[in-house]
Amino acid sequence: MVTRTYDNSHSDESTNGVVVMVEPYSQKEQIQQVVYRILDANLDRAREGLRIIEEWCRFGLNNAQLALECKRLRQEVAKWHTPELRAARDTPGDPGTELTHPQEEQRASIKSVLQANFCRIEEALRVLEEYGKLYHPTMAKACKQMRYQVYTLESSLMGHQRHQLLWRSRLYLVTSPSETLLNNVEAALKGGLTLLQYRDKTADDSLRLEQARKLRQLCHIYGALFIVNDRVDVALAVDADGVHLGQQDMPVTVARQLLGSQRLIGLSTTNKEEMQAAIAEGVDYIGVGPVYETPTKVGKAATGLEYVSYAAKNCSIPWFAIGGIDANNINDVIDAGAERVAVVRSLMQAEQPTLVTQYLLSQLNRIKPEP
Numbered sequence: 001m002v003t004r005t006y007d008n009s010h011s012d013e014s015t016n017g018v019v020v021m022v023e024p025y026s027q028k029e030q031i032q033q034v035v036y037r038i039l040d041a042n043l044d045r046a047r048e049g050l051r052i053i054e055e056w057c058r059f060g061l062n063n064a065q066l067a068l069e070c071k072r073l074r075q076e077v078a079k080w081h082t083p084e085l086r087a088a089r090d091t092p093g094d095p096g097t098e099l100t101h102p103q104e105e106q107r108a109s110i111k112s113v114l115q116a117n118f119c120r121i122e123e124a125l126r127v128l129e130e131y132g133k134l135y136h137p138t139m140a141k142a143c144k145q146m147r148y149q150v151y152t153l154e155s156s157l158m159g160h161q162r163h164q165l166l167w168r169s170r171l172y173l174v175t176s177p178s179e180t181l182l183n184n185v186e187a188a189l190k191g192g193l194t195l196l197q198y199r200d201k202t203a204d205d206s207l208r209l210e211q212a213r214k215l216r217q218l219c220h221i222y223g224a225l226f227i228v229n230d231r232v233d234v235a236l237a238v239d240a241d242g243v244h245l246g247q248q249d250m251p252v253t254v255a256r257q258l259l260g261s262q263r264l265i266g267l268s269t270t271n272k273e274e275m276q277a278a279i280a281e282g283v284d285y286i287g288v289g290p291v292y293e294t295p296t297k298v299g300k301a302a303t304g305l306e307y308v309s310y311a312a313k314n315c316s317i318p319w320f321a322i323g324g325i326d327a328n329n330i331n332d333v334i335d336a337g338a339e340r341v342a343v344v345r346s347l348m349q350a351e352q353p354t355l356v357t358q359y360l361l362s363q364l365n366r367i368k369p370e371p
Ligand SMILES: Cc1ncc(COP(=O)(O)OP(=O)(O)O)c(N)n1
Pocket: 172, 174, 197, 199, 201, 229, 230, 244, 245, 246, 247, 248, 249, 266, 267, 268, 269, 286, 287, 288, 320, 322, 342
């Protein structure tokens, strides 16, 4: 262990007539000091990041299991923070304390706070793994294991967040091709929209990818969920929250294999049998419709309000009434038992999408207050 104050000069020092020989640090010792400082700083960084995530699991989600996993990891990190590493700390001499990125001073949503801190923990653990090899090989191994455990925690927490927001979402905007796509969507997000689906049946893939990326970014800023219609590959490419499939699209089991358990899968249904099959297959939500005939989905016969009432009594997962729903008939759909609706034209063709979003949400929240 090296605890001396750094001094690399080769001079003798006189103190009150007593000659004290100050030994210089060897180059090896200097490097060791640097390694200790790196380990000290990154042990702190990992622990702080874990505490930030833990607070959300505990107070935001009331999820004892996730909070406990954060605490366990935090304690394991702390175990490696030995006095000799702490003693190497030199905060005034650390140029890094002044360095902040503007993005660190502002966060758009809880999701950004969580993502930034997961990134911080994972980076810190990677640094600990590499420099730990120069200190204690067991520490390096332990940090590698912890990094993988943090990846698992991140995936469970983000999946949990997605499901929570899905259950809370009452209004679902499904887009149609439009010159003002981004403006319309942003206006709806400003009105309180928390669930968006990108649907374009004709765009070529490069435009599809470009628009999906931009919409995902917008949703990220507003803390809304972003779903891609039909295309699992596009959903994965833009890191969407999930995909919406129809009865003729890719089978749910295949989509689940590709997307994993933490992303959302929605499925369109038009009758009881499709609803029961969808639930059995483990989809996260279903579309229930078309309630009314609609030019947005030409040729699909309306199911009417009967199927809405059936869903209200029998569907155990979130479901969205869809098809021809607007500000004039939303109360009929709500009276038939719907708590959630999905719309295309009502918002994509609205002159004031923010106001229409607010109105539709106010009607949906009227019966049952916002969860
Ligand atoms: C929420 C929601 N419900 C139903 C659909 C329709 O899906 P699908 O039957 O696959 O038809 P297309 O949208 O792909 O034409 C949907 N997209 N969203």
